[in-house]
Amino acid sequence: MKLTPLTKGLLADALLIIAAVVAFYAFPYDLAFLTRIVIMAILVLSIDLILGLGGIVTLGQAALYGSGAYAAGLFAIHISGDPLLGLAVGMLAGAAIAFLSGLLLMRAEGLTLIMLSIAVALVLQEIANRARDWTGGADGMRGIRMDPILGLWRFDFIGQTGYIYVCCVLFVVLFALKVLKASPLGLMARGIHESPARMRAIGAPVYQRRLILYTLGGAIAGIAGALAAQITQLVSLEVFNFSHSAEAVIMLILGGAGKLYGAIIGTVIFMVVHHLAASVDPFNWLFIIGALVLGVVFFVPQGLLGVPTALKRLIGGGK
Amino acid sequence: MKGLQTKGLNKSFGGLVVARDITLSLQPGDRTALIGPNGAGKTTFSNLITGILKPTSGQILLDGRDIGGMGEAARVRAGIAKTFQITTLFKHLSVRENIRLPILERERRALRFWHRADRDKGVEAEIEAQLSAFNLLGLADRPVQDLAYGQQRLVEMAMTLALKPRVLILDEPAAGVPSSDSHLITGAIEALPADLAVLIIEHDMKLVFQVARSIIVLVNGAILTQGTPPEIAANQQVRDLYLGAHHD
Ligand SMILES: Nc1ncnc2c1ncn2[C@@H]1O[C@H](COP(=O)(O)OP(=O)(O)OP(=O)(O)O)[C@@H](O)[C@H]1O
Ligand SMILES: [Mg+2]
Numbered sequence: 032m033k034l035t036p037l038t039k040g041l042l043a044d045a046l047l048i049i050a051a052v053v054a055f056y057a058f059p060y061d062l063a064f065l066t067r068i069v070i071m072a073i074l075v076l077s078i079d080l081i082l083g084l085g086g087i088v089t090l091g092q093a094a095l096y097g098s099g100a101y102a103a104g105l106f107a108i109h110i111s112g113d114p115l116l117g118l119a120v121g122m123l124a125g126a127a128i129a130f131l132s133g134l135l136l137m138r139a140e141g142l143t144l145i146m147l148s149i150a151v152a153l154v155l156q157e158i159a160n161r162a163r164d165w166t167g168g169a170d171g172m173r174g175i176r177m178d179p180i181l182g183l184w185r186f187d188f189i190g191q192t193g194y195i196y197v198c199c200v201l202f203v204v205l206f207a208l209k210v211l212k213a214s215p216l217g218l219m220a221r222g223i224h225e226s227p228a229r230m231r232a233i234g235a236p237v238y239q240r241r242l243i244l245y246t247l248g249g250a251i252a253g254i255a256g257a258l259a260a261q262i263t264q265l266v267s268l269e270v271f272n273f274s275h276s277a278e279a280v281i282m283l284i285l286g287g288a289g290k291l292y293g294a295i296i297g298t299v300i301f302m303v304v305h306h307l308a309a310s311v312d313p314f315n316w317l318f319i320i321g322a323l324v325l326g327v328v329f330f331v332p333q334g335l336l337g338v339p340t341a342l343k344r345l346i347g348g349g350k
Numbered sequence: 351m352k353g354l355q356t357k358g359l360n361k362s363f364g365g366l367v368v369a370r371d372i373t374l375s376l377q378p379g380d381r382t383a384l385i386g387p388n389g390a391g392k393t394t395f396s397n398l399i400t401g402i403l404k405p406t407s408g409q410i411l412l413d414g415r416d417i418g419g420m421g422e423a424a425r426v427r428a429g430i431a432k433t434f435q436i437t438t439l440f441k442h443l444s445v446r447e448n449i450r451l452p453i454l455e456r457e458r459r460a461l462r463f464w465h466r467a468d469r470d471k472g473v474e475a476e477i478e479a480q481l482s483a484f485n486l487l488g489l490a491d492r493p494v495q496d497l498a499y500g501q502q503r504l505v506e507m508a509m510t511l512a513l514k515p516r517v518l519i520l521d522e523p524a525a526g527v528p529s530s531d532s533h534l535i536t537g538a539i540e541a542l543p544a545d546l547a548v549l550i551i552e553h554d555m556k557l558v559f560q561v562a563r564s565i566i567v568l569v570n571g572a573i574l575t576q577g578t579p580p581e582i583a584a585n586q587q588v589r590d591l592y593l594g595a596h597h598d
Binding site: 213214218231234236 | 422431432441442451456459461465466
């Protein structure tokens with residue numbers, strides 16, 4: 032049976048929704064963990080837009096994620112506890128920081144860009160540390176209280192509302208990215224990825240285009256950060272940690288870059304394996320994650336989403 | 351003043367001078383060939399015009415306006431387009447997508463994110479026309495990297511023409527194209543809009559004499575001579591040059 036890309040996409044969406052619902056009923060006591068996975072998936076999707084689609088390699092997504100988290104936290108404490116407004120504020124903060132840092136970053140490439148993007152997160156972390164009166168510094172930002180979503184759904188302590196909320200945001204982000212990927216802008220991003228020289232030769236100002244992509248990615252990372260702040264009702268300096276950026280990129284590579292669903296699968300597998308391995312052996316779980324990543328990079332460089340194709344090719348049935 | 355002018359264009363890489371005081375003019379409708387031995391500086395000259403390289407000194411004018419301060423993309427938008435001597439394509443994108451992108455850029459639609467890229471009837475019809483002009487219809491949905499080099503040259507040409515430029519620079523358009531397909535290149539050049547200014551860099555003299563109405567000979571970065579094809583064919587200096595004996 033031959034599936035068109037559209038039916039494949041719809042099928043994947045249906046599976047994703049079913050998986051989310053099944054997880055909700057199957058693991059009622061792990062909703063906090065499931066919620067973390069979903070938030071992480073949104074962060075990884077933001078990297079898929081920048082790296083997977085646009086080919087812009089950075090290791091500083093935590094800067095954008097953390098900005099979204101602090102902005103949403105400040106907004107909740109000082110202005111309004113409305114979750115959706117807070118989400119919008121986090122999104123704008125992520126986009127703004129991406130734009131401002133991008134003015135410099137998007138002129139760089141390769142190792143320089145990677146180092147600069149890491150540096151931005153470090154600088155922001157230090158700023159958050161110094162601005163103790165606003166951010167709580169190393170103690171973290173406390174006192175975030177969220178109103179019910181749309182005035183209807185109160186956040187409960189088991190995390191049911193929270194889980195459903197982040198899942199809805201994930202679906203909206205995924206849908207938006209699917210539309211974007213198929214749009215002229217998405218094609219343009221792939222062009223930038225494939226050949227900046229050719230893009231310039233067809234009249235595309237590559238620097239501006241990279242800046243636009245980075246800003247969009249920042250908006251999505253900001254959403255992820257805002258969700259984290261709203262759900263945990265706490266923002267600490269850790270949101271700017273390098274490990275966030277690095278692990279998110281690993282999750283993307285694991286699942287398969289540039290395919291959107293790869294970002295989600297990679298996140299789920301990484302975090303579940305991490306969770307299980309850490310509970311089996313709290314000291315050596317990194318070995319298991321490392322082996323998994325090595326295996327994927329060596330045997331299916333396209334990521335786990337590429338496994339079916341690779342198997343088909345191995346069996347010799349597909350083309 | 352219409353068209354493209356260069357005035358006293360110089361370029362050196364360290365001590366190596368690759369463009370010496372190049373002054374020339376390319377008017378709408380011109381079919382000018384730029385010939386010269388390997389390393390003469392032909393590609394460098396084209397890179398100076400398109401903005402890939404900045405000249406050491408000298409001026410570049412489009413319709414009388416100095417475009418020296420404009421970046422590469424801005425010059426393309428102003429109407430100057432070129433094909434690369436070494437094929438430069440979006441390798442993992444399909445042939446169709448490779449042609450769709452320049453059309454979207456030309457139409458200033460590449461930033462639209464709210465609708466599909468492949469649903470505009472006008473754009474798709476234009477892509478079909480380009481594909482059929484270059485005999486690429488059968489390969490339209492294949493990734494460009496699957497194509498033979500000669501076919502990739504045709505894609506290179508098709509996507510550059512899709513920009514509908516006013517000044518077109520073709521850097522060895524036929525190099526690597528099998529002789530069975532070279533008529534597609536020649537045909538495409540002959541079918542170009544009459545008011546387009548065209549500069550063709552080429553080693554294939556058969557093609558040069560077929561399409562050029564004027565020939566410029568570049569040697570060591572400087573213009574040796576310029577004339578009609580018969581004049582150039584009769585020029586002793588040029589004949590010696592192409593037989594390998596240098597008169598300096
Ligand atoms: N970026 C660069 N840095 C240093 N030298 C360069 C650079 N680009 C070109 N050159 C040198 O400039 C000279 C002219 O090169 P160019 O590519 O313009 O020649 P060409 O006439 O196009 O030759 P061909 O017919 O082989 O394509 C050559 O000696 C080349 O080595
Ligand atoms: Mg050359």
